[in-house]
Structures are given as structure tokens and as C-alpha cells.
Amino acid sequence: MSADVLARMPEGSGARLLEDTVTALAERAPAVVAAAAEHMRDIRLGLGFNDGSEILLTSRHSRLVTAPAGPCDVEVVFDDRAMNLLFDLQRRPVDEVVPTSLDVRGERDQVLAVWRAFTALSQRASGLRHVQELWRGYRERSPGLWGVHGADTARIPAQDTDGWRALDYLNRRRPEHSTAGLVSGTVVTAPRWLWDGRSSSPWWEEAAVKDADLMEIMAVCRSRVAQEMAGLIPDREPREDLYALMRDYPSRQGKGLRPTLAIASCAAFGGRPQDAVRAAAALELFHNGFLVHDDIADESTHRRGLPTLHAQYGEGLAVNVGDALNLLAVDAVLSNLESLGLARTLGLIQETVHMCRESLEGQAVELGWIHRKVVPARDEDYFVMSTKKTGWYTCMSPCRIGAVCAGVTDPAVLGRFDEAFRQIGIAFQIQDDVLNLVGEEAKYGKELLGDLLEGKRTVMLIHLFRTMTDPDERDRLSAIIAKPRSAKTQREADALLSAMRAAGSIDYAIELADRLAADGIARFESDLAIVPDNEGKAVLRQIAHYVTTRPL
Known part of the structure; x- marks a missing residue:
């Protein structure tokens, strides 16, 4: 995205957050971006956020490319609840598609491809410290969007959440030992989906994926x-x-x-x-x-x-x-x-x-x-x-x-x-x-x-x-x-x-x-x-x- 278009995005908006996340991942976790781009192919994804901001996301070769909102193939609109859960590894994204929270429109195959792309991003990229800091900063600028969600609080002790359940979960699941002596805590062994919307494979045939903040x-x-x-x-x-x-x-x-x-x-x-x-x-x-x-x-x-x-x-x-x-x-x-x-x-x-x-x-x-x-x-x-x-x-x-x-x-x-x-x-x-x-x-x-x-x-x-x-x-x-x-x-x-x-x-x-x-x-x-x-x-x-x- 050009610098002038990016400058017009409101600081702290959902669209700006997504742009900053994609930019950070292109530098820090290019393998994750390539995996997501492979799923997106030429699909134009329109994203609308709870604050009224909008952005277009698509792929070009192995890159994720953002642009101002325009005609799209798949449209996703997030409300407060969906934004809180977007990078939450405790749930499958498909479980969060509910009419009152996350509105998704588009052809079935294209919607599934978009979900696979977001699975790669949420399950792998969210384990990087820099991405966590971006989303934590977003939460701190909009404290009214976050909070307790009913019975879900039983999963994690209240003193650990600080209203940000997804990141606390990641902090605990992320290894704290030295990563082969390079950088501590930047490598995540992520879960893998066994079904990609078209075919499935036994879990024992799936190799572990490791990502690093480059x-x-x-x-x-x-x-x-x-x-x-x-x-x-x-x-x-x-x-x-x-x-x-x-x-x-x-x-x-x-x-x-x-x-x-x-x-x-x-x-x-x-x-x-x-x-x-x-x-x-x-x-x-x-x-x-x-x-x-x-x-x-x-x-x-x-x-x-x-x-x-x-x-x-x-x-x-x-x-x-x-x-x-x-x-x-x-x-x-x-x-x-x-x-x-x-x-x-x-x-x-x-x-x-x-x-x-x-x-x-x-x-x-x-x-x-x-x-x-x-x-x-x-x-x-x-x-x-x-x-x-x-x-x-x-x-x-x-x-x-x-x-x-x-x-x-x-x-x-x-x-x-x-x-x-x-x-x-x-x-x-x-x-x-x-x-x-x-x-x-x-x-x-x-x-x-x-x-x-x-x-x-x-x-x-x-x-x-x-x-x-x-x-x-x-x-x-x-x-x-x-x-x-x-x-x-x-x-x-x-x-x-x-x-x-x-x-x-x-x-x-x-x-x-x-x-x-x-x-x-x-x-x-x-x-x-x-x-x-x-x-x-x-x-x-x-x-x-x-x-x-x-x-x-």
C-alpha cells in the first residue's frame, strides 16, 4: 500500500492494524505470509472492522497485498467479539462464524480458502512477539472492546488474562527455552489442520511446523x-x-x-x-x-x-x-x-x-x-x-x-x-x-x-x-x-x-x-x-x- 493511503488510515483502526500486521509479517515471518498467500491465490478479500474502517487484502505471488477498500470476492465484517477472538488459538475460526458477530459473504470455495489463509496467520503468526505487541497495543488503545466472555473465563485464571485471553494463552504455550542458541522465545511449533476443505490426512503424517521471527x-x-x-x-x-x-x-x-x-x-x-x-x-x-x-x-x-x-x-x-x-x-x-x-x-x-x-x-x-x-x-x-x-x-x-x-x-x-x-x-x-x-x-x-x-x-x-x-x-x-x-x-x-x-x-x-x-x-x-x-x-x-x- 502506498504511504499516502496508509497515512490516511486512522491510527488505531482495525484496517491500520491489519496493514501493520501484514507489513510486519512480510519482514518477520515470510514463510507464514507465503503459506497464507498460497491459500488466497487471486481472491480479493474485503475486510470491514468494528470501528468503520475498511481494507482490501489479496495475494500477488507469495505476497499479501493490501489496498483501499473496493470490489471484492469475499467480504468479512468483524464486530467487537470477533476482533477479540481473531488470534485466539483456543477456537477454530469456523466456530466463530455467527450472524451476530462475524459476517462472511462469498462463494463457498473462496470462503474456505480465506479461512485456510487466516488459519495460517492466526495459528502461526500470532506466536511471534512482535505481532502480539501490535495486537496488545490495539487492545490498549480501545479498552472498551475487551473483557470477560462468560464461561470461557474458566479456561484461564482471571489474574492471567487482563482481558486479553488469546495472548496470555500464546505466552504460556510458547517455548521459553533458547531456540538453538539464536533467539529465545521466537519459535513456535504450531498445530496443523488435518482437513483443508478438500482432503484430509492422518495426524501422524503431518510434520510439525516451526516459525521464527526473522x-x-x-x-x-x-x-x-x-x-x-x-x-x-x-x-x-x-x-x-x-x-x-x-x-x-x-x-x-x-x-x-x-x-x-x-x-x-x-x-x-x-x-x-x-x-x-x-x-x-x-x-x-x-x-x-x-x-x-x-x-x-x-x-x-x-x-x-x-x-x-x-x-x-x-x-x-x-x-x-x-x-x-x-x-x-x-x-x-x-x-x-x-x-x-x-x-x-x-x-x-x-x-x-x-x-x-x-x-x-x-x-x-x-x-x-x-x-x-x-x-x-x-x-x-x-x-x-x-x-x-x-x-x-x-x-x-x-x-x-x-x-x-x-x-x-x-x-x-x-x-x-x-x-x-x-x-x-x-x-x-x-x-x-x-x-x-x-x-x-x-x-x-x-x-x-x-x-x-x-x-x-x-x-x-x-x-x-x-x-x-x-x-x-x-x-x-x-x-x-x-x-x-x-x-x-x-x-x-x-x-x-x-x-x-x-x-x-x-x-x-x-x-x-x-x-x-x-x-x-x-x-x-x-x-x-x-x-x-x-x-x-x-x-x-x-x-x-x-x-x-x-x-x-
Whole structure:
């Protein structure tokens, strides 16, 4: 939903609560959103609330999308009683469909599909602390809506309810033990419905589902690895011109994707999360070293909202800092000998060398296209480049390295990560390229249209040149992309963007990323079926779905 539409929603209204919940879940529990979106398909759900607010909810691929109220296929209107019970795990939603409380209108199959979607949300998403806090805040803003409901109070002692029975129930059923050493109390083993409206299966065939608050876990992993990196960077001379600068990019913390993948993979294979922290820190040091060098090669002006290192201190110092970060990363990998032993450390060295080689080859492919002023004709060429340049060190290698930290050295087992996270990594990179064109600069962390100024060969650019039929337009745009960044103007970048919009290249890229991510998620479930459902695997699953649910 656009920011202006969201701003017009009354603060504290039911519609605003739903919008905030969907936004939070897209970040924190993308696997849950994907499950609900699968049930919703293309159904347009109109929701009306007890306070008079309205909103439209539908799905787009694996995302839940909200919009202002309009024509709908299924209509649901909540009164006070229904809002109180919406996230109550003590009841089945179908038991609450009564004419005096929850009014539901629509075709039978579509109504059942909506209920399955809300079952996924209420039984899984409501177990996350952040969602509980959203709904608790809603209750506290409207205390008159809540209270005792007759004989139901016998289920939970009065001193525990505080008028908010559903959340107290969740607080008691949610495990309080550490979730594989990652984040305490963010993983829920949820009940599963045995009947989905079409078929049923015996309870013993139903696997447990575990969900995690992805943002909380990524924050913890990011913080722990940041502490590790800070301890690895020497505190000695030359401080001003080397070691202080080495701390610059790592201090501009990103999402924490690589550390989380490494630590979660270690936990998924039964290892101690702490055993993967040093290796995850090495990954981040390599990453930041690559970023320093990439920014120089791309002539980028900003990184994570701040001036790039070479723009601020000059190319000479920046190149040296990048080299130093890569050398320190090698030392960090080798330093696992004391804690992990020789076999696992040798495995880490092998995985690290492979990761660096793939990244350098991918960088060479992309820079070669720019140097020769060519645009590849096939998406597959981009897939190969993207897999090599970022897929390995962003997705595939962190998973494999985390598994090695847990003691897995069998190439066949490590290879089970490859195809799933290859496709997920390509989808993630395509979406990053899209965000560079249409995202918000504050959230994206780089200057918008920077890829067009740098001449990066993205899927959108490949699609544009593949579909252009006007030779004069092709020559005009080819002349623009052939210029070095320093010679390009913002107006020329805008011209490329306008051409992409007209050709449908951005929509094409979004659709392609969604298909790749969906295929990657399917491979994740099949290829990693050898790993029992546990807290670590739950985090990996959430990251896999994060690609398809984050807003564009």
C-alpha cells in the first residue's frame, strides 16, 4: 500500500492494524505470509472492522497485498467479539462464524480458502512477539472492546488474562527455552489442520511446523558477528589510515543475511550456533572487502546511505583497506583451528577458496560486458554471472560453511544447498536490481538509479534490448550505456528507466524473480528433507521465503 493511503488510515483502526500486521509479517515471518498467500491465490478479500474502517487484502505471488477498500470476492465484517477472538488459538475460526458477530459473504470455495489463509496467520503468526505487541497495543488503545466472555473465563485464571485471553494463552504455550542458541522465545511449533476443505490426512503424517521471527534472529546474529569482527580488527598503528578505516564498512551494518544463513545452517545440522560465529565473521569481512573494491570499480558514490570509502578518502587508501579486510578474513578462517579442529577448518578453507574464485569470475564476466560495451541477449547469461558474482558468497557458501562448522564435510550433503539457494540467490539479486530503480533510497542504502549510471547489465536492461524493435532507439540507448559513469547524466539514466517502463522490463523482472524464488523454495523443501524440522532449519526456510515476500 502506498504511504499516502496508509497515512490516511486512522491510527488505531482495525484496517491500520491489519496493514501493520501484514507489513510486519512480510519482514518477520515470510514463510507464514507465503503459506497464507498460497491459500488466497487471486481472491480479493474485503475486510470491514468494528470501528468503520475498511481494507482490501489479496495475494500477488507469495505476497499479501493490501489496498483501499473496493470490489471484492469475499467480504468479512468483524464486530467487537470477533476482533477479540481473531488470534485466539483456543477456537477454530469456523466456530466463530455467527450472524451476530462475524459476517462472511462469498462463494463457498473462496470462503474456505480465506479461512485456510487466516488459519495460517492466526495459528502461526500470532506466536511471534512482535505481532502480539501490535495486537496488545490495539487492545490498549480501545479498552472498551475487551473483557470477560462468560464461561470461557474458566479456561484461564482471571489474574492471567487482563482481558486479553488469546495472548496470555500464546505466552504460556510458547517455548521459553533458547531456540538453538539464536533467539529465545521466537519459535513456535504450531498445530496443523488435518482437513483443508478438500482432503484430509492422518495426524501422524503431518510434520510439525516451526516459525521464527526473522528480523529478531537476524538482528541477534548480526550483532554477535559484529562483535566478533570488532575483536578481530587490530587496534594498533596505523590506525587513522588503515585499521580505523577497516571498521568503517562493517559498522554500516546491513541485513545480516550471510551471518544468519551460516549460523542457522550450523544449528540445522545439530551444531552449536557459537561454532559458526567466527566463520560468519570471516564471511562478513570478505563481503566488506569486496564492497570496497566493487564501489571503486562501479564508481559508486554511496554505500548504505553514506559516502563510499574511495569517495571520502581516495582510491589508494580504499584499495588498501579492501585488501586488508580480505587478508583479515583469511586469518579469521584459519583461526578456527583451535575451536573446530583440523578437519572442519580444512573444510572451511576449501569452501572459502571456492567462494572467492566464483565471485571473482562473476565480477570478471560483468566487468567484461561493460568493457566491451555489449549487452547479453539471454537471461541465462545473467543467471550465470549473478550466481558467480553474488549467489555463492551471499547464499550458497554461507549455508555450506555453516554446515561445515557443524561437522558436515560430505560434498553430496553440502551440495543439497546449491540448487535451492542458487535460484533464491538469483531472485534476490534481481529484486535488488529492481529496488535500485523503484525502491526508497533510505531503505535501499545506495543511490537510486546507480545501476543505470554504472551500466550494470541487469535483467531489465537485457529484456529491454532483447525486445526493442526501433533501430534508432536502440542506437540512442546503446550510446548512453556505452558512456563511463562520469560522463552519464541523471537525465540519461531517467531515459533508460522510462524505456524500461515502456517495454515492461521491470514487471518482467519481478515476475521472473518470483518464479525463480518459488522454484528455489520447492527445491529447498525437497533437497533438504534430510534435515529434520528444527529451529535452525526454520530460520533457513524463513530466509528462503523472504525473497518472495519483501515489498517492492
